[in-house]
Amino acid sequence: MHVLIAPDRFAGADTDSTDSTTSTDFTGADGTRRIGAALVAGWLRGATHDTVDLCPLSDGGPGFAGLLAQACGWAPPDADGVLGVAGARTAYIDSAVALAASSQDGSAPVAAQIERAIAAGATRIVVGLGTPTDLPGLPDAGAGLLAALGVRGLGARGLGGEAPRPDGLGEVLDRLRGIDLVAATATDIPLLGLHGASAGAADAGASTREAAQQREREIGRVADALWQARERARAASPSAGLLALAPAQAVMVTPRARDLTALPGAGAGGGLGFALALLGARLLPGATVYAQVVGLTARAQSADLVITAREDLDGASFHGSGVEQAALAASGYGIACVALAERSMMNRRELAAVGLSASYPLRPDGAGSQRAESVEARAGAVAERVARSWSPSWSGAAPGPS
CATH class of the missing domain: 3.40.50.10350 (Glycerate kinase; domain 1)
Incomplete structure:
Protein backbone atom coordinates (compact mmCIF):
# COMPACT_ATOMS: atom_id res chain seq x y z
CA MET A 1 0.00 0.00 0.00
CA LEU A 57 1.90 20.98 5.03
CA SER A 58 1.72 24.68 5.85
CA ASP A 59 -0.98 27.34 6.04
CA GLY A 60 1.39 30.17 5.13
CA GLY A 61 2.47 30.79 8.71
CA PRO A 62 5.92 30.23 10.30
CA GLY A 63 7.93 27.63 8.40
CA PHE A 64 6.13 28.27 5.09
CA ALA A 65 9.20 28.48 2.83
CA GLY A 66 11.22 25.77 4.56
CA LEU A 67 8.41 23.24 4.51
CA LEU A 68 7.65 24.10 0.88
CA ALA A 69 11.26 23.38 -0.07
CA GLN A 70 11.19 20.05 1.75
CA ALA A 71 7.87 18.96 0.24
CA CYS A 72 9.03 19.82 -3.29
CA GLY A 73 12.61 18.60 -2.97
CA TRP A 74 14.07 22.08 -3.54
CA ALA A 75 17.13 23.64 -1.96
CA PRO A 76 16.20 25.24 1.38
CA PRO A 77 15.47 28.97 1.68
CA ASP A 78 18.27 31.35 2.58
CA ALA A 79 18.87 32.61 6.08
CA ASP A 80 16.48 35.49 5.45
CA GLY A 81 13.58 33.16 4.70
CA VAL A 82 13.53 33.76 0.94
CA LEU A 83 13.10 30.69 -1.25
CA GLY A 84 14.05 31.00 -4.90
CA VAL A 85 13.26 28.12 -7.24
CA ALA A 86 15.97 27.23 -9.76
CA GLY A 87 14.78 27.72 -13.31
CA ALA A 88 11.70 29.68 -12.24
CA ARG A 89 11.04 33.34 -11.58
CA THR A 90 8.94 32.75 -8.47
CA ALA A 91 10.12 33.50 -4.95
CA TYR A 92 8.47 32.30 -1.75
CA ILE A 93 8.93 34.40 1.36
CA ASP A 94 8.53 33.29 4.95
CA SER A 95 7.67 36.59 6.61
CA ALA A 96 7.88 34.97 10.06
CA VAL A 97 11.67 34.72 9.71
CA ALA A 98 12.02 38.48 9.34
CA LEU A 99 9.37 39.27 11.95
CA ALA A 100 10.92 36.93 14.53
CA ALA A 101 14.19 38.86 14.32
CA SER A 102 12.45 42.20 14.77
CA SER A 103 11.16 43.56 18.04
CA GLN A 104 11.08 47.30 17.34
CA ASP A 105 10.77 47.65 13.57
CA GLY A 106 7.32 46.17 13.11
CA SER A 107 6.80 44.80 9.63
CA ALA A 108 9.74 46.73 8.11
CA PRO A 109 12.11 43.71 7.80
CA VAL A 110 9.73 42.03 5.35
CA ALA A 111 10.56 44.80 2.86
CA ALA A 112 14.16 43.53 2.71
CA GLN A 113 12.85 40.07 1.83
CA ILE A 114 10.77 41.46 -1.02
CA GLU A 115 13.67 43.57 -2.26
CA ARG A 116 15.91 40.49 -2.16
CA ALA A 117 13.43 38.51 -4.24
CA ILE A 118 13.13 41.30 -6.82
CA ALA A 119 16.91 41.65 -7.03
CA ALA A 120 17.14 37.91 -7.76
CA GLY A 121 14.85 38.39 -10.77
CA ALA A 122 11.56 37.14 -9.36
CA THR A 123 8.47 38.28 -11.24
CA ARG A 124 6.09 36.44 -8.93
CA ILE A 125 6.47 36.76 -5.17
CA VAL A 126 4.41 34.70 -2.74
CA VAL A 127 4.58 36.01 0.84
CA GLY A 128 3.52 33.67 3.62
CA LEU A 129 1.65 35.51 6.38
CA GLY A 130 0.80 34.10 9.78
CA THR A 131 -1.51 35.26 12.51
CA PRO A 132 -1.49 38.77 14.06
CA THR A 133 0.69 37.51 16.92
CA ASP A 134 3.52 36.58 14.53
CA LEU A 135 4.37 40.29 14.51
CA PRO A 136 6.12 41.18 17.79
CA GLY A 137 3.99 43.64 19.72
CA LEU A 138 0.83 45.11 18.26
CA PRO A 139 -0.23 45.11 14.58
CA ASP A 140 1.12 47.96 12.44
CA ALA A 141 -1.05 47.42 9.32
CA GLY A 142 2.11 46.98 7.27
CA ALA A 143 3.16 50.59 7.85
CA GLY A 144 6.70 49.49 8.65
CA LEU A 145 6.86 47.50 5.41
CA LEU A 146 5.60 50.41 3.32
CA ALA A 147 7.98 52.88 4.97
CA ALA A 148 10.92 50.57 4.31
CA LEU A 149 9.87 50.23 0.67
CA GLY A 150 9.97 54.00 0.29
CA VAL A 151 6.63 55.44 1.37
CA ARG A 152 7.43 58.65 3.23
CA GLY A 153 5.47 60.33 5.99
CA LEU A 154 4.89 57.15 7.97
CA GLY A 155 7.88 57.16 10.28
CA ALA A 156 9.43 53.91 11.40
CA ARG A 157 6.06 52.27 11.98
CA GLY A 158 3.62 54.92 10.86
CA LEU A 159 1.74 54.88 14.14
CA GLY A 160 1.19 57.32 16.95
CA GLY A 161 1.93 61.03 16.91
CA GLU A 162 0.41 63.23 14.25
CA ALA A 163 -1.94 62.00 11.56
CA PRO A 164 0.06 60.18 8.87
CA ARG A 165 0.58 61.93 5.54
CA PRO A 166 2.00 59.23 3.28
CA ASP A 167 3.84 60.29 0.17
CA GLY A 168 5.75 58.29 -2.43
CA LEU A 169 3.32 55.38 -2.71
CA GLY A 170 3.10 55.94 -6.47
CA GLU A 171 6.85 55.43 -6.84
CA VAL A 172 6.65 52.18 -4.90
CA LEU A 173 3.80 50.96 -7.09
CA ASP A 174 5.84 51.84 -10.18
CA ARG A 175 8.76 49.78 -8.89
CA LEU A 176 6.46 46.80 -8.39
CA ARG A 177 4.97 47.05 -11.87
CA GLY A 178 5.16 43.64 -13.51
CA ILE A 179 5.52 41.83 -10.18
CA ASP A 180 2.72 39.37 -9.36
CA LEU A 181 2.33 39.68 -5.59
CA VAL A 182 0.48 36.99 -3.66
CA ALA A 183 -0.14 36.92 0.08
CA ALA A 184 -0.62 33.36 1.34
CA THR A 185 -2.50 34.04 4.57
CA ALA A 186 -2.78 31.65 7.50
CA THR A 187 -5.89 33.43 8.74
CA ASP A 188 -8.84 35.14 7.08
CA ILE A 189 -9.31 37.85 9.70
CA PRO A 190 -9.82 41.45 8.49
CA LEU A 191 -7.61 44.33 9.57
CA LEU A 192 -10.13 46.14 11.76
CA GLY A 193 -13.12 45.34 13.93
CA LEU A 194 -14.06 42.94 16.71
CA HIS A 195 -12.44 40.07 14.83
CA GLY A 196 -9.55 42.09 13.38
CA ALA A 197 -5.80 42.12 13.92
CA SER A 198 -5.72 44.26 17.08
CA ALA A 199 -8.52 42.29 18.71
CA GLY A 200 -6.73 39.07 17.79
CA ALA A 201 -3.53 40.27 19.43
CA ALA A 202 -5.45 41.07 22.60
CA ASP A 203 -7.21 37.69 22.56
CA ALA A 204 -3.82 35.99 22.34
CA GLY A 205 -2.53 37.95 25.33
CA ALA A 206 -0.07 40.01 23.28
CA SER A 207 -1.55 43.24 24.63
CA THR A 208 -4.16 44.64 26.96
CA ARG A 209 -7.64 45.45 25.67
CA GLU A 210 -6.96 49.14 26.16
CA ALA A 211 -3.73 49.02 24.15
CA ALA A 212 -5.46 47.04 21.40
CA GLN A 213 -8.26 49.60 21.18
CA GLN A 214 -5.74 52.43 20.92
CA ARG A 215 -3.85 50.57 18.20
CA GLU A 216 -7.14 49.93 16.38
CA ARG A 217 -7.72 53.69 16.18
CA GLU A 218 -4.15 54.30 15.00
CA ILE A 219 -4.13 51.72 12.23
CA GLY A 220 -7.59 52.87 11.17
CA ARG A 221 -6.17 56.35 10.56
CA VAL A 222 -3.14 54.89 8.79
CA ALA A 223 -5.32 52.69 6.56
CA ASP A 224 -7.49 55.63 5.56
CA ALA A 225 -4.48 57.84 4.80
CA LEU A 226 -2.82 55.10 2.77
CA TRP A 227 -5.99 54.50 0.79
CA GLN A 228 -6.20 58.18 -0.08
CA ALA A 229 -2.54 58.09 -1.13
CA ARG A 230 -3.23 55.14 -3.39
CA GLU A 231 -6.20 56.93 -4.93
CA ARG A 232 -3.94 59.90 -5.69
CA ALA A 233 -1.36 57.57 -7.21
CA ARG A 234 -4.00 55.87 -9.33
CA ALA A 235 -5.29 59.23 -10.53
CA ALA A 236 -1.77 60.17 -11.61
CA SER A 237 -1.15 56.73 -13.20
CA PRO A 238 -4.31 54.68 -13.84
CA SER A 239 -2.36 51.42 -13.88
CA ALA A 240 -0.83 51.99 -10.46
CA GLY A 241 -2.25 49.68 -7.83
CA LEU A 242 -4.00 47.49 -10.39
CA LEU A 243 -0.96 45.59 -11.54
CA ALA A 244 -1.60 42.30 -9.80
CA LEU A 245 -5.12 42.51 -8.48
CA ALA A 246 -7.26 39.40 -8.59
CA PRO A 247 -10.16 39.67 -11.06
CA ALA A 248 -12.68 40.14 -8.28
CA GLN A 249 -10.71 43.11 -6.95
CA ALA A 250 -9.88 44.62 -10.30
CA VAL A 251 -13.51 45.14 -11.26
CA MET A 252 -14.38 47.08 -8.11
CA VAL A 253 -15.37 50.66 -8.90
CA THR A 254 -13.79 53.30 -6.65
CA PRO A 255 -13.73 51.13 -3.51
CA ARG A 256 -13.29 52.82 -0.17
CA ALA A 257 -10.53 52.11 2.31
CA ARG A 258 -12.72 49.69 4.22
CA ASP A 259 -12.96 47.48 1.14
CA LEU A 260 -9.29 46.62 1.67
CA THR A 261 -9.35 46.54 5.47
CA ALA A 262 -12.27 44.11 5.35
CA LEU A 263 -10.65 41.69 2.90
CA PRO A 264 -10.26 38.16 4.31
CA GLY A 265 -6.63 37.96 5.38
CA ALA A 266 -6.06 41.74 5.60
CA GLY A 267 -5.20 41.30 9.28
CA ALA A 268 -2.75 38.44 8.68
CA GLY A 269 0.82 39.04 9.80
CA GLY A 270 -0.22 41.95 11.99
CA GLY A 271 -1.88 43.74 9.07
CA LEU A 272 0.71 42.90 6.43
CA GLY A 273 -2.16 41.48 4.38
CA PHE A 274 -3.68 44.95 4.13
CA ALA A 275 -0.40 46.57 3.09
CA LEU A 276 0.26 43.95 0.42
CA ALA A 277 -3.30 44.31 -0.89
CA LEU A 278 -2.69 48.05 -1.09
CA LEU A 279 0.28 47.25 -3.32
CA GLY A 280 -1.92 45.09 -5.54
CA ALA A 281 -1.39 41.66 -4.01
CA ARG A 282 -3.95 38.90 -4.15
CA LEU A 283 -4.86 37.64 -0.67
CA LEU A 284 -5.33 33.89 -0.86
CA PRO A 285 -5.72 31.14 1.77
CA GLY A 286 -2.20 30.01 2.57
CA ALA A 287 -3.08 26.33 2.94
CA THR A 288 -4.67 26.34 -0.52
CA VAL A 289 -1.70 28.10 -2.13
CA TYR A 290 0.71 25.67 -0.48
CA ALA A 291 -1.30 22.60 -1.48
CA GLN A 292 -1.31 23.71 -5.10
CA VAL A 293 2.45 24.30 -5.19
CA VAL A 294 3.33 20.91 -3.65
CA GLY A 295 0.84 19.08 -5.89
CA LEU A 296 -1.09 17.66 -2.96
Whole structure:
Protein backbone atom coordinates (compact mmCIF):
# COMPACT_ATOMS: atom_id res chain seq x y z
CA MET A 1 0.00 0.00 0.00
CA HIS A 2 1.16 3.54 -0.79
CA VAL A 3 0.54 6.02 2.02
CA LEU A 4 0.68 9.81 1.81
CA ILE A 5 1.73 11.25 5.17
CA ALA A 6 0.93 14.97 5.29
CA PRO A 7 1.36 16.54 8.75
CA ASP A 8 0.16 20.08 9.30
CA ARG A 9 2.17 22.63 11.30
CA PHE A 10 3.08 21.10 14.66
CA ALA A 11 4.74 23.89 16.61
CA GLY A 12 4.41 22.02 19.90
CA ALA A 13 7.06 19.57 18.79
CA ASP A 14 9.61 22.39 18.74
CA THR A 15 9.86 22.35 22.51
CA ASP A 16 8.69 18.89 23.49
CA SER A 17 11.63 16.90 22.23
CA THR A 18 13.69 15.24 24.94
CA ASP A 19 16.72 15.46 22.65
CA SER A 20 18.54 18.48 24.01
CA THR A 21 20.89 18.48 21.03
CA THR A 22 18.10 19.41 18.62
CA SER A 23 18.62 22.95 17.41
CA THR A 24 15.91 25.50 18.00
CA ASP A 25 14.10 26.58 14.84
CA PHE A 26 12.17 29.81 15.19
CA THR A 27 10.59 29.51 11.74
CA GLY A 28 8.06 26.90 12.89
CA ALA A 29 9.18 24.28 10.35
CA ASP A 30 11.30 22.14 12.66
CA GLY A 31 8.40 20.74 14.68
CA THR A 32 6.50 19.73 11.56
CA ARG A 33 9.60 18.06 10.12
CA ARG A 34 10.21 16.06 13.28
CA ILE A 35 6.58 14.99 13.54
CA GLY A 36 6.64 13.97 9.90
CA ALA A 37 9.78 11.90 10.36
CA ALA A 38 8.28 10.26 13.45
CA LEU A 39 5.07 9.40 11.61
CA VAL A 40 6.98 7.86 8.71
CA ALA A 41 9.22 5.80 11.02
CA GLY A 42 6.26 4.63 13.09
CA TRP A 43 4.18 3.73 10.07
CA LEU A 44 6.96 1.66 8.50
CA ARG A 45 7.46 -0.18 11.77
CA GLY A 46 3.80 -1.16 11.75
CA ALA A 47 3.57 -1.85 7.99
CA THR A 48 7.00 -2.72 6.63
CA HIS A 49 5.50 -3.64 3.25
CA ASP A 50 4.10 -0.12 2.60
CA THR A 51 5.66 2.75 0.68
CA VAL A 52 5.37 6.28 2.07
CA ASP A 53 5.32 9.77 0.55
CA LEU A 54 6.06 12.45 3.15
CA CYS A 55 4.55 15.85 2.33
CA PRO A 56 4.61 18.32 5.24
CA LEU A 57 1.90 20.98 5.03
CA SER A 58 1.72 24.68 5.85
CA ASP A 59 -0.98 27.34 6.04
CA GLY A 60 1.39 30.17 5.13
CA GLY A 61 2.47 30.79 8.71
CA PRO A 62 5.92 30.23 10.30
CA GLY A 63 7.93 27.63 8.40
CA PHE A 64 6.13 28.27 5.09
CA ALA A 65 9.20 28.48 2.83
CA GLY A 66 11.22 25.77 4.56
CA LEU A 67 8.41 23.24 4.51
CA LEU A 68 7.65 24.10 0.88
CA ALA A 69 11.26 23.38 -0.07
CA GLN A 70 11.19 20.05 1.75
CA ALA A 71 7.87 18.96 0.24
CA CYS A 72 9.03 19.82 -3.29
CA GLY A 73 12.61 18.60 -2.97
CA TRP A 74 14.07 22.08 -3.54
CA ALA A 75 17.13 23.64 -1.96
CA PRO A 76 16.20 25.24 1.38
CA PRO A 77 15.47 28.97 1.68
CA ASP A 78 18.27 31.35 2.58
CA ALA A 79 18.87 32.61 6.08
CA ASP A 80 16.48 35.49 5.45
CA GLY A 81 13.58 33.16 4.70
CA VAL A 82 13.53 33.76 0.94
CA LEU A 83 13.10 30.69 -1.25
CA GLY A 84 14.05 31.00 -4.90
CA VAL A 85 13.26 28.12 -7.24
CA ALA A 86 15.97 27.23 -9.76
CA GLY A 87 14.78 27.72 -13.31
CA ALA A 88 11.70 29.68 -12.24
CA ARG A 89 11.04 33.34 -11.58
CA THR A 90 8.94 32.75 -8.47
CA ALA A 91 10.12 33.50 -4.95
CA TYR A 92 8.47 32.30 -1.75
CA ILE A 93 8.93 34.40 1.36
CA ASP A 94 8.53 33.29 4.95
CA SER A 95 7.67 36.59 6.61
CA ALA A 96 7.88 34.97 10.06
CA VAL A 97 11.67 34.72 9.71
CA ALA A 98 12.02 38.48 9.34
CA LEU A 99 9.37 39.27 11.95
CA ALA A 100 10.92 36.93 14.53
CA ALA A 101 14.19 38.86 14.32
CA SER A 102 12.45 42.20 14.77
CA SER A 103 11.16 43.56 18.04
CA GLN A 104 11.08 47.30 17.34
CA ASP A 105 10.77 47.65 13.57
CA GLY A 106 7.32 46.17 13.11
CA SER A 107 6.80 44.80 9.63
CA ALA A 108 9.74 46.73 8.11
CA PRO A 109 12.11 43.71 7.80
CA VAL A 110 9.73 42.03 5.35
CA ALA A 111 10.56 44.80 2.86
CA ALA A 112 14.16 43.53 2.71
CA GLN A 113 12.85 40.07 1.83
CA ILE A 114 10.77 41.46 -1.02
CA GLU A 115 13.67 43.57 -2.26
CA ARG A 116 15.91 40.49 -2.16
CA ALA A 117 13.43 38.51 -4.24
CA ILE A 118 13.13 41.30 -6.82
CA ALA A 119 16.91 41.65 -7.03
CA ALA A 120 17.14 37.91 -7.76
CA GLY A 121 14.85 38.39 -10.77
CA ALA A 122 11.56 37.14 -9.36
CA THR A 123 8.47 38.28 -11.24
CA ARG A 124 6.09 36.44 -8.93
CA ILE A 125 6.47 36.76 -5.17
CA VAL A 126 4.41 34.70 -2.74
CA VAL A 127 4.58 36.01 0.84
CA GLY A 128 3.52 33.67 3.62
CA LEU A 129 1.65 35.51 6.38
CA GLY A 130 0.80 34.10 9.78
CA THR A 131 -1.51 35.26 12.51
CA PRO A 132 -1.49 38.77 14.06
CA THR A 133 0.69 37.51 16.92
CA ASP A 134 3.52 36.58 14.53
CA LEU A 135 4.37 40.29 14.51
CA PRO A 136 6.12 41.18 17.79
CA GLY A 137 3.99 43.64 19.72
CA LEU A 138 0.83 45.11 18.26
CA PRO A 139 -0.23 45.11 14.58
CA ASP A 140 1.12 47.96 12.44
CA ALA A 141 -1.05 47.42 9.32
CA GLY A 142 2.11 46.98 7.27
CA ALA A 143 3.16 50.59 7.85
CA GLY A 144 6.70 49.49 8.65
CA LEU A 145 6.86 47.50 5.41
CA LEU A 146 5.60 50.41 3.32
CA ALA A 147 7.98 52.88 4.97
CA ALA A 148 10.92 50.57 4.31
CA LEU A 149 9.87 50.23 0.67
CA GLY A 150 9.97 54.00 0.29
CA VAL A 151 6.63 55.44 1.37
CA ARG A 152 7.43 58.65 3.23
CA GLY A 153 5.47 60.33 5.99
CA LEU A 154 4.89 57.15 7.97
CA GLY A 155 7.88 57.16 10.28
CA ALA A 156 9.43 53.91 11.40
CA ARG A 157 6.06 52.27 11.98
CA GLY A 158 3.62 54.92 10.86
CA LEU A 159 1.74 54.88 14.14
CA GLY A 160 1.19 57.32 16.95
CA GLY A 161 1.93 61.03 16.91
CA GLU A 162 0.41 63.23 14.25
CA ALA A 163 -1.94 62.00 11.56
CA PRO A 164 0.06 60.18 8.87
CA ARG A 165 0.58 61.93 5.54
CA PRO A 166 2.00 59.23 3.28
CA ASP A 167 3.84 60.29 0.17
CA GLY A 168 5.75 58.29 -2.43
CA LEU A 169 3.32 55.38 -2.71
CA GLY A 170 3.10 55.94 -6.47
CA GLU A 171 6.85 55.43 -6.84
CA VAL A 172 6.65 52.18 -4.90
CA LEU A 173 3.80 50.96 -7.09
CA ASP A 174 5.84 51.84 -10.18
CA ARG A 175 8.76 49.78 -8.89
CA LEU A 176 6.46 46.80 -8.39
CA ARG A 177 4.97 47.05 -11.87
CA GLY A 178 5.16 43.64 -13.51
CA ILE A 179 5.52 41.83 -10.18
CA ASP A 180 2.72 39.37 -9.36
CA LEU A 181 2.33 39.68 -5.59
CA VAL A 182 0.48 36.99 -3.66
CA ALA A 183 -0.14 36.92 0.08
CA ALA A 184 -0.62 33.36 1.34
CA THR A 185 -2.50 34.04 4.57
CA ALA A 186 -2.78 31.65 7.50
CA THR A 187 -5.89 33.43 8.74
CA ASP A 188 -8.84 35.14 7.08
CA ILE A 189 -9.31 37.85 9.70
CA PRO A 190 -9.82 41.45 8.49
CA LEU A 191 -7.61 44.33 9.57
CA LEU A 192 -10.13 46.14 11.76
CA GLY A 193 -13.12 45.34 13.93
CA LEU A 194 -14.06 42.94 16.71
CA HIS A 195 -12.44 40.07 14.83
CA GLY A 196 -9.55 42.09 13.38
CA ALA A 197 -5.80 42.12 13.92
CA SER A 198 -5.72 44.26 17.08
CA ALA A 199 -8.52 42.29 18.71
CA GLY A 200 -6.73 39.07 17.79
CA ALA A 201 -3.53 40.27 19.43
CA ALA A 202 -5.45 41.07 22.60
CA ASP A 203 -7.21 37.69 22.56
CA ALA A 204 -3.82 35.99 22.34
CA GLY A 205 -2.53 37.95 25.33
CA ALA A 206 -0.07 40.01 23.28
CA SER A 207 -1.55 43.24 24.63
CA THR A 208 -4.16 44.64 26.96
CA ARG A 209 -7.64 45.45 25.67
CA GLU A 210 -6.96 49.14 26.16
CA ALA A 211 -3.73 49.02 24.15
CA ALA A 212 -5.46 47.04 21.40
CA GLN A 213 -8.26 49.60 21.18
CA GLN A 214 -5.74 52.43 20.92
CA ARG A 215 -3.85 50.57 18.20
CA GLU A 216 -7.14 49.93 16.38
CA ARG A 217 -7.72 53.69 16.18
CA GLU A 218 -4.15 54.30 15.00
CA ILE A 219 -4.13 51.72 12.23
CA GLY A 220 -7.59 52.87 11.17
CA ARG A 221 -6.17 56.35 10.56
CA VAL A 222 -3.14 54.89 8.79
CA ALA A 223 -5.32 52.69 6.56
CA ASP A 224 -7.49 55.63 5.56
CA ALA A 225 -4.48 57.84 4.80
CA LEU A 226 -2.82 55.10 2.77
CA TRP A 227 -5.99 54.50 0.79
CA GLN A 228 -6.20 58.18 -0.08
CA ALA A 229 -2.54 58.09 -1.13
CA ARG A 230 -3.23 55.14 -3.39
CA GLU A 231 -6.20 56.93 -4.93
CA ARG A 232 -3.94 59.90 -5.69
CA ALA A 233 -1.36 57.57 -7.21
CA ARG A 234 -4.00 55.87 -9.33
CA ALA A 235 -5.29 59.23 -10.53
CA ALA A 236 -1.77 60.17 -11.61
CA SER A 237 -1.15 56.73 -13.20
CA PRO A 238 -4.31 54.68 -13.84
CA SER A 239 -2.36 51.42 -13.88
CA ALA A 240 -0.83 51.99 -10.46
CA GLY A 241 -2.25 49.68 -7.83
CA LEU A 242 -4.00 47.49 -10.39
CA LEU A 243 -0.96 45.59 -11.54
CA ALA A 244 -1.60 42.30 -9.80
CA LEU A 245 -5.12 42.51 -8.48
CA ALA A 246 -7.26 39.40 -8.59
CA PRO A 247 -10.16 39.67 -11.06
CA ALA A 248 -12.68 40.14 -8.28
CA GLN A 249 -10.71 43.11 -6.95
CA ALA A 250 -9.88 44.62 -10.30
CA VAL A 251 -13.51 45.14 -11.26
CA MET A 252 -14.38 47.08 -8.11
CA VAL A 253 -15.37 50.66 -8.90
CA THR A 254 -13.79 53.30 -6.65
CA PRO A 255 -13.73 51.13 -3.51
CA ARG A 256 -13.29 52.82 -0.17
CA ALA A 257 -10.53 52.11 2.31
CA ARG A 258 -12.72 49.69 4.22
CA ASP A 259 -12.96 47.48 1.14
CA LEU A 260 -9.29 46.62 1.67
CA THR A 261 -9.35 46.54 5.47
CA ALA A 262 -12.27 44.11 5.35
CA LEU A 263 -10.65 41.69 2.90
CA PRO A 264 -10.26 38.16 4.31
CA GLY A 265 -6.63 37.96 5.38
CA ALA A 266 -6.06 41.74 5.60
CA GLY A 267 -5.20 41.30 9.28
CA ALA A 268 -2.75 38.44 8.68
CA GLY A 269 0.82 39.04 9.80
CA GLY A 270 -0.22 41.95 11.99
CA GLY A 271 -1.88 43.74 9.07
CA LEU A 272 0.71 42.90 6.43
CA GLY A 273 -2.16 41.48 4.38
CA PHE A 274 -3.68 44.95 4.13
CA ALA A 275 -0.40 46.57 3.09
CA LEU A 276 0.26 43.95 0.42
CA ALA A 277 -3.30 44.31 -0.89
CA LEU A 278 -2.69 48.05 -1.09
CA LEU A 279 0.28 47.25 -3.32
CA GLY A 280 -1.92 45.09 -5.54
CA ALA A 281 -1.39 41.66 -4.01
CA ARG A 282 -3.95 38.90 -4.15
CA LEU A 283 -4.86 37.64 -0.67
CA LEU A 284 -5.33 33.89 -0.86
CA PRO A 285 -5.72 31.14 1.77
CA GLY A 286 -2.20 30.01 2.57
CA ALA A 287 -3.08 26.33 2.94
CA THR A 288 -4.67 26.34 -0.52
CA VAL A 289 -1.70 28.10 -2.13
CA TYR A 290 0.71 25.67 -0.48
CA ALA A 291 -1.30 22.60 -1.48
CA GLN A 292 -1.31 23.71 -5.10
CA VAL A 293 2.45 24.30 -5.19
CA VAL A 294 3.33 20.91 -3.65
CA GLY A 295 0.84 19.08 -5.89
CA LEU A 296 -1.09 17.66 -2.96
CA THR A 297 -4.05 16.55 -5.09
CA ALA A 298 -1.85 14.58 -7.50
CA ARG A 299 0.04 13.00 -4.60
CA ALA A 300 -3.24 11.95 -3.00
CA GLN A 301 -4.38 10.44 -6.30
CA SER A 302 -1.33 8.17 -6.23
CA ALA A 303 -1.99 7.05 -2.66
CA ASP A 304 -4.17 4.36 -1.13
CA LEU A 305 -4.48 6.20 2.19
CA VAL A 306 -3.77 9.71 3.48
CA ILE A 307 -2.51 10.32 7.01
CA THR A 308 -2.48 13.85 8.38
CA ALA A 309 -1.76 15.33 11.80
CA ARG A 310 -2.35 18.50 13.74
CA GLU A 311 -1.98 19.73 17.31
CA ASP A 312 -5.59 20.87 17.67
CA LEU A 313 -8.43 19.38 15.67
CA ASP A 314 -11.74 21.22 15.99
CA GLY A 315 -14.23 22.92 13.74
CA ALA A 316 -12.63 26.35 14.07
CA SER A 317 -8.99 25.36 13.57
CA PHE A 318 -9.84 22.89 10.79
CA HIS A 319 -11.01 25.66 8.47
CA GLY A 320 -8.10 26.99 6.44
CA SER A 321 -5.68 24.36 7.72
CA GLY A 322 -3.40 21.91 5.98
CA VAL A 323 -5.53 19.10 7.42
CA GLU A 324 -8.51 20.51 5.52
CA GLN A 325 -6.47 20.43 2.31
CA ALA A 326 -5.40 16.84 2.97
CA ALA A 327 -9.02 15.79 3.52
CA LEU A 328 -10.14 17.58 0.35
CA ALA A 329 -7.39 15.97 -1.71
CA ALA A 330 -8.26 12.51 -0.41
CA SER A 331 -12.02 12.86 -0.77
CA GLY A 332 -11.61 13.93 -4.39
CA TYR A 333 -10.51 10.38 -5.19
CA GLY A 334 -12.55 8.47 -2.63
CA ILE A 335 -9.48 7.80 -0.50
CA ALA A 336 -9.69 7.52 3.28
CA CYS A 337 -8.02 10.32 5.24
CA VAL A 338 -7.07 9.65 8.87
CA ALA A 339 -6.08 12.42 11.28
CA LEU A 340 -3.82 12.22 14.32
CA ALA A 341 -4.08 15.05 16.83
CA GLU A 342 -2.84 16.09 20.24
CA ARG A 343 -6.29 17.41 21.06
CA SER A 344 -9.35 16.40 19.02
CA MET A 345 -12.77 17.89 19.75
CA MET A 346 -14.62 16.54 16.70
CA ASN A 347 -17.00 13.61 16.97
CA ARG A 348 -17.47 10.98 14.28
CA ARG A 349 -20.27 12.85 12.57
CA GLU A 350 -18.22 16.06 12.44
CA LEU A 351 -15.20 14.17 11.14
CA ALA A 352 -17.24 12.53 8.38
CA ALA A 353 -18.76 15.88 7.40
CA VAL A 354 -15.31 17.33 6.62
CA GLY A 355 -13.95 14.24 4.86
CA LEU A 356 -12.02 12.59 7.68
CA SER A 357 -12.50 8.86 8.10
CA ALA A 358 -11.18 8.69 11.67
CA SER A 359 -9.03 10.50 14.19
CA TYR A 360 -6.60 9.16 16.78
CA PRO A 361 -5.32 11.04 19.84
CA LEU A 362 -1.60 11.49 20.37
CA ARG A 363 -2.10 12.23 24.04
CA PRO A 364 -2.97 9.15 26.13
CA ASP A 365 -6.22 9.28 28.05
CA GLY A 366 -5.74 10.90 31.43
CA ALA A 367 -2.34 12.30 30.47
CA GLY A 368 -3.54 15.83 31.11
CA SER A 369 -0.71 18.28 30.59
CA GLN A 370 2.00 15.73 31.36
CA ARG A 371 4.62 15.56 28.60
CA ALA A 372 7.15 13.08 29.96
CA GLU A 373 7.23 11.46 26.53
CA SER A 374 8.02 13.67 23.55
CA VAL A 375 5.38 14.45 20.96
CA GLU A 376 7.51 12.75 18.33
CA ALA A 377 7.69 9.53 20.34
CA ARG A 378 3.94 9.52 20.87
CA ALA A 379 3.30 10.32 17.21
CA GLY A 380 5.52 7.45 16.10
CA ALA A 381 3.87 5.00 18.50
CA VAL A 382 0.35 5.98 17.40
CA ALA A 383 1.34 5.83 13.72
CA GLU A 384 2.64 2.31 14.26
CA ARG A 385 -0.67 1.22 15.82
CA VAL A 386 -2.72 2.92 13.11
CA ALA A 387 -0.61 1.26 10.42
CA ARG A 388 -1.30 -2.17 11.88
CA SER A 389 -5.00 -1.37 11.83
CA TRP A 390 -5.34 0.31 8.44
CA SER A 391 -2.66 -1.30 6.30
CA PRO A 392 -3.63 -4.69 4.81
CA SER A 393 -1.16 -7.44 5.60
CA TRP A 394 -1.78 -9.27 2.38
CA SER A 395 -1.78 -8.29 -1.27
CA GLY A 396 -5.07 -7.06 -2.65
CA ALA A 397 -6.75 -6.31 0.68
CA ALA A 398 -8.54 -2.98 0.92
CA PRO A 399 -7.19 -0.50 3.47
CA GLY A 400 -9.36 0.13 6.49
CA PRO A 401 -9.50 -0.27 10.26
CA SER A 402 -9.36 -3.88 11.39
